[in-house]
Amino acid sequence: MAEDLNQLLKVRREKLAALQEAGKDPFVITKCDVTHHSLEIKDHFEEMEGKTVTVAGRMMFKRVMGKASFCNLRDLQGDIQAYVARDNIGEDDYKDFKKYDVGDIMAITGQVFKTKTGEISIHAEKVVLLSKSLQILPEKFHGLTDTDMRYRQRYVDLIMNPEVKDTFIKRSKVLRSIRNYLDDQGFMEVETPMLVQNAGGAAARPFETHFNALDEDLKLRISLELYLKRLIVGGMEKVYEIGRVFRNEGLDTRHNPEFTLMELYQAFTDYHGMMDLTENLYRYVAKEVTGSEVLQYGEHTMDLSKPFERITMVDAVKKYANIDFNEVADTEAAKALAKEHGIEFEERHEKGDILNLFFEEYVEEHLIQPTFVMDHPIEISPLTKKKPEDPNYVERFEFFMNGWEMANAYSELNDPIDQRARFEAQEKAFEAGDDEANHTDEDFLNALSIGMPPTGGIGFGIDRMVMMMTNSPAIRDVLLFPTMKSLDK
Numbered sequence: 001m002a003e004d005l006n007q008l009l010k011v012r013r014e015k016l017a018a019l020q021e022a023g024k025d026p027f028v029i030t031k032c033d034v035t036h037h038s039l040e041i042k043d044h045f046e047e048m049e050g051k052t053v054t055v056a057g058r059m060m061f062k063r064v065m066g067k068a069s070f071c072n073l074r075d076l077q078g079d080i081q082a083y084v085a086r087d088n089i090g091e092d093d094y095k096d097f098k099k100y101d102v103g104d105i106m107a108i109t110g111q112v113f114k115t116k117t118g119e120i121s122i123h124a125e126k127v128v129l130l131s132k133s134l135q136i137l138p139e140k141f142h143g144l145t146d147t148d149m150r151y152r153q154r155y156v157d158l159i160m161n162p163e164v165k166d167t168f169i170k171r172s173k174v175l176r177s178i179r180n181y182l183d184d185q186g187f188m189e190v191e192t193p194m195l196v197q198n199a200g201g202a203a204a205r206p207f208e209t210h211f212n213a214l215d216e217d218l219k220l221r222i223s224l225e226l227y228l229k230r231l232i233v234g235g236m237e238k239v240y241e242i243g244r245v246f247r248n249e250g251l252d253t254r255h256n257p258e259f260t261l262m263e264l265y266q267a268f269t270d271y272h273g274m275m276d277l278t279e280n281l282y283r284y285v286a287k288e289v290t291g292s293e294v295l296q297y298g299e300h301t302m303d304l305s306k307p308f309e310r311i312t313m314v315d316a317v318k319k320y321a322n323i324d325f326n327e328v329a330d331t332e333a334a335k336a337l338a339k340e341h342g343i344e345f346e347e348r349h350e351k352g353d354i355l356n357l358f359f360e361e362y363v364e365e366h367l368i369q370p371t372f373v374m375d376h377p378i379e380i381s382p383l384t385k386k387k388p389e390d391p392n393y394v395e396r397f398e399f400f401m402n403g404w405e406m407a408n409a410y411s412e413l414n415d416p417i418d419q420r421a422r423f424e425a426q427e428k429a430f431e432a433g434d435d436e437a438n439h440t441d442e443d444f445l446n447a448l449s450i451g452m453p454p455t456g457g458i459g460f461g462i463d464r465m466v467m468m469m470t471n472s473p474a475i476r477d478v479l480l481f482p483t484m485k486s487l488d489k
Helices: 002-021 038-043 091-099 147-152 154-160 162-184 225-233 271-290 313-321 331-340 351-362 416-431 442-450 462-470
Strands: 052-065 068-075 078-085 105-114 120-131 208-211 216-220 238-246 258-267 294-297 300-303 309-312 371-374 390-394 396-401 404-411 455-461
Touching: 038 052, 038 068, 038 078, 038 120, 052 078, 052 120, 078 091, 078 105, 091 120, 147 154, 154 162, 162 238, 162 271, 162 462, 225 238, 225 258, 225 442, 225 455, 258 271, 258 462, 271 371, 271 396, 271 404, 271 455, 271 462, 294 462, 309 313, 313 351, 313 371, 331 351, 351 390, 404 462, 416 442, 455 462
Parallel strands: 078 120, 309 371
Antiparallel strands: 052 068, 052 105, 068 078, 105 120, 208 216, 238 258, 258 455, 294 300, 371 396, 396 404, 404 455
C-alpha cells in the first residue's frame, strides 16, 4: 500500500516537472482575477446565465469522457461544476487538463449555463492551473475514524468537510455578534497585556516564561480581570476584551490550555445588571448566528426566548441534594455532611467550599435550561463584593446551560482594605498547598485605593459558547488548531 502511495506521489512530481519543462510552471503565477464565487452564481443564476465569469478553487472531482470532461471546483462558498471541452479550450490545454489531479488548484473562465440535468455549471473557455497538489487527499475524510488526524491537519479537514468550515464561519459570526451588541451598548473594546508579572483574576495554574532583555520571569495571563478593572478606575466606564488566556491544566472535551475569554466591566451597576446583559446578549448572538432563540445541543433543546431562571446556590443545593446549608451550623458540621455523602474535601476547606462541592456533585448536571446560580460562598470568590445582609456570601453568579458553566460574574469588590485581606487569605491557601490561589497584586491594590466605582463584571468562555451555537461535541471541534501532543512523544 505504501509503495502504491509513493508511486502516486512520484507521478504527481513528474507531472509538475513536465509542466515546468514546458514553461507552464503553476508556481510562478502570482495572482488570479476571480470575479465570482460558487454560491453567488447559484443564488443569482437568472441574472448570471450566459455571463462570463472566473472562479478559482480546488478540483474535488474529475470525469474525463473523450473530447469533453466534467470537474467540480470547491471555493470558499461551496462547489460548482465546470464543463471542459477540447473544442472550447484548445487541444494543448485540454491535454494538460486531462493530466490535472484531484486536489489541484485552478481557475476556470467561462459562461454560466445549466446542464440537461438542471445543474448550474460553467462552460469553460479557459482553464489555468494555479497550484499543483503534490499530496493526495483522502478518499473521503468521513471515513477516517482518526479524529486526531483531523485536528492535526485541520487544513485537510476544512477541504474535505464543508460542515467543519461552516462551524468556523459560525465562530466568526459569534465574535462579530458579541462585538456588535456590546458596541451598540456603548462598550469600548480594549487590549491588555498577555505577559504579566502576576497572573491573577482566576483560580488556575499559569504558564511561566523568561524575558531575556530584562532577565525577568513572566507568566502568561490566566484572566483579563485585573487590568480591565484598572481601566474602570481610570474612568473608562464600559470596557471589554476578547482575548486568549492560558491555563496550565488538563485537556478534555471542554478544556484546552489556551482558550478565548471575553470579559467586560461596567461601572455603576451590579451582578443583577450583568444578568440582564448576559440574557440579552445570548439571545442576540443565538438569533444572529443560528436564526433562532432555541438551540439544539445533542439531546437537549435550550429555549433562550423565556426569562432565564435565577436561583441561589444554597437554594439549588436544597432543591437537588435536599440539604439546606442555612441549617448547617459551621465547617465541622459541613465536613461531617460531606463524609456522610461520600464527597471528598481537603483539610483546609471551609463551610463555603463544601457547599460548592455539594453544588458540583448534585446540581450542575441538572442545569440544562439557561440558569443563573447566584450568591456564592465568600471562600470561593476572592474578588467579589459581600452581600450586605449576609457577609458569608457574595454578589456573584455563574451562568449555566447544558449542565456547563458558561459565564461567571460579580458585583466587583472595590474596597481596597477588604481586597488586601482576601489576597492575604489566598496567600495562606497557596502556602497550604493550593497552587491555583491568587497572589497579592500591589499595583492593583494601589488602583483600588485611588477609588473604583461600584462595578459589575463578567467573563464568558467563548469556545463553549461556540460549541453550543454549532452543536459541537468537543472544544477541539471549535478551535482551528487545538493543542495536541507531539507525535514524537
